[in-house]
Amino acid sequence: MSRTPTLALVSALMLMTLIALPLQRAAAESGEPEDVLTAQIPEAGSDISWGHAVLVLDKPIVEVVPIIRDYANYVQFMPNFTKSKVLAQRGARAMVYMEVSVAKGAFTLWGQLDLAERASDDDSVTVDARLREGNIDAFSASWTLTPIDGGARTRVDFRLYVDPAIPLPSTVFSRENERAAARTVRALRARVFDGPSGST
Numbered sequence: 001m002s003r004t005p006t007l008a009l010v011s012a013l014m015l016m017t018l019i020a021l022p023l024q025r026a027a028a029e030s031g032e033p034e035d036v037l038t039a040q041i042p043e044a045g046s047d048i049s050w051g052h053a054v055l056v057l058d059k060p061i062v063e064v065v066p067i068i069r070d071y072a073n074y075v076q077f078m079p080n081f082t083k084s085k086v087l088a089q090r091g092a093r094a095m096v097y098m099e100v101s102v103a104k105g106a107f108t109l110w111g112q113l114d115l116a117e118r119a120s121d122d123d124s125v126t127v128d129a130r131l132r133e134g135n136i137d138a139f140s141a142s143w144t145l146t147p148i149d150g151g152a153r154t155r156v157d158f159r160l161y162v163d164p165a166i167p168l169p170s171t172v173f174s175r176e177n178e179r180a181a182a183r184t185v186r187a188l189r190a191r192v193f194d195g196p197s198g199s200t
Contacts, residue, residue, distance in 0.1 A: 038182050040174050043161060047170035050140075051160045051177030055185040059192055061147045061154045065125050067191055068143050071096045071115065077191040079183045082108065092117035095132065110134050123147050138163035158185050 035056075040049035057064060071094055074084035083099035099110045111134025117127045124146040131139040144157040160181045162173065 036182050036185055038178050040178050041159065043163075046163055048161070048163045049170075049174040049177065051174075051179065051181035053158050053178070053181035053185045055156045055158075055189060056148070057154045057156060057189060057192055058152075059154055060151050061123070061125065061145050064145055064154045064156070064188075064192060067188065068125075068127055068145065069117070073196070074098065076196060077187050079180075079187050083110075087112065096129075109136055111136065111139055113139070136162060156185050156188060158188075160184065 037054045039052045041052050042049050072084055072086045075081045078084070080100045081098065082101045083097065085097045086094055087097055088095045094115045096113050096115055097110070098113060099108050101108055112132040113129045114132050115127060115129045117125065119125055124144055126145075127143045129139075129141040138161065140159075140161040142157075142159045146155040146157070147153075148155050158181050160177050162177055162180075
């Protein structure tokens, strides 16, 4: 795999990290409560960690799951998405092509992702995404939606792992994975409450 796109990713992530720092300070100084919990989760065999974000939505799961399943319209609300196209779908499995613009449009990351949905005994729904091919070395993501409070609300658990396999400090990429996870769940919340038109 060519290293040119991966080097572009490194530059983009570092720039995004520098941009995010003042934004985080401004949010902390505003006095608004932080309702998204984030963490870094170690990945076996890698120095780079998963980004993990948890958010509770005041909506039942039946109103959230269709948005997660609507892969073709991720471009309408996911941060920096410029393309999202379903290439094939059969039942709970899909192959989706996605492009993401980073560093204010300087670079475009792309990938074909395999997505698979599974249910569990606690009525949770999980959608896993795995990289099939693309211009990054490793990508995985996972949504888990769980009904809580008698089904009135939904706990959203999102995990993201991007490993560019570049000899730079792993903390740079671990932190960006965590930040990207937080941005993603916030984008989902905006979509749930504002809808496609951006009106409540």
